[in-house]
Amino acid sequence: MPSSPMRYPRKWEWPNQQKIAMTINLAMEAFRFKSQYTQEGRPGREDFFSLSYARYGAKSGIYRILDLLDETGVKGSMSINGKAAELYPDQIRAVVEAGHEPVGHGWENDMLTDDADPEAELNEIRRVTKAITDAGGVRPIGWTSPGSAGSSNTLTFLASEGYLWNGDEADDDLPYVKTTAKGPMVLLPRVNTPTNDLAIWIAGKNPPSVIWEQFKDTFDELYSEGERGHPKWIEIVLHAHMAGRPTLIPTIRRCIAYAKQHQDVWFARKRDLAEWAMKRESEREPG
Numbered sequence: 001m002p003s004s005p006m007r008y009p010r011k012w013e014w015p016n017q018q019k020i021a022m023t024i025n026l027a028m029e030a031f032r033f034k035s036q037y038t039q040e041g042r043p044g045r046e047d048f049f050s051l052s053y054a055r056y057g058a059k060s061g062i063y064r065i066l067d068l069l070d071e072t073g074v075k076g077s078m079s080i081n082g083k084a085a086e087l088y089p090d091q092i093r094a095v096v097e098a099g100h101e102p103v104g105h106g107w108e109n110d111m112l113t114d115d116a117d118p119e120a121e122l123n124e125i126r127r128v129t130k131a132i133t134d135a136g137g138v139r140p141i142g143w144t145s146p147g148s149a150g151s152s153n154t155l156t157f158l159a160s161e162g163y164l165w166n167g168d169e170a171d172d173d174l175p176y177v178k179t180t181a182k183g184p185m186v187l188l189p190r191v192n193t194p195t196n197d198l199a200i201w202i203a204g205k206n207p208p209s210v211i212w213e214q215f216k217d218t219f220d221e222l223y224s225e226g227e228r229g230h231p232k233w234i235e236i237v238l239h240a241h242m243a244g245r246p247t248l249i250p251t252i253r254r255c256i257a258y259a260k261q262h263q264d265v266w267f268a269r270k271r272d273l274a275e276w277a278m279k280r281e282s283e284r285e286p287g
Helices: 048-072 082-087 089-097 118-136 154-160 197-202 208-227 249-260 270-283
Strands: 020-028 077-080 101-104 176-180 183-187 232-239 265-267
Touching (some): 020 048, 020 089, 020 208, 020 270, 077 082, 082 089, 089 118, 101 118, 101 270, 118 154, 154 176, 176 270, 208 232, 208 249, 249 265
Parallel strands (some): 020 077, 020 232
Antiparallel strands (some): 176 183
């Protein structure tokens, strides 16, 4: 273990002085024109093959992921498009009943937020919230916009609708609290790029072993930082229609098993991180 101190400005700790937090971010998505994987899509027209690729998540992939998480005893957070909640209520209910956190994720995953139409954005947040609540029986308190592409109004709208956390930023290693016109919002920055099935496997066209290698290197470095008194956070991203295919499951099982070999690892849902961050903020002394 390196003996030199870290020049890291933020003071932070996890519950029970854990050295690292680990989350699993799931995704159940639905699309209007095409999903992230296509053979030769035409802009502005339905890509039927690509849409069928996405449907795999609801028909098969989510069950394989749920089995893996049951096997490992880890609870995750699932980003859910409102359209997916409407189309696949049984699958959403299964996710929630297994103890995983439902998270708002826009209505359709290939339709981004329009910054010029704030009323439409607020209405969409309300529509998505209702669809997920109706399907799973639990109201989401976290939100990540499709493509993490929120607007200048997103945080204020989320706070006004009772949300606790948002995942649209990528500017820190740890959660932080931001003030909005409607109250505080916990930001959970995206720390998952090296361990994201879309970025590394599908878009990156790498073998699954690259996810394992990047997970291990990232985990080892962050765990070392935690041992030196600066605990951090690592996350794996699993889309039901991507990581739910049999090819990637052994790699994710290996990643989770490796983390479990270490002491003082907090396996948490993202709402757990957000609640902890809000608690720390409220207890922090002025100045």
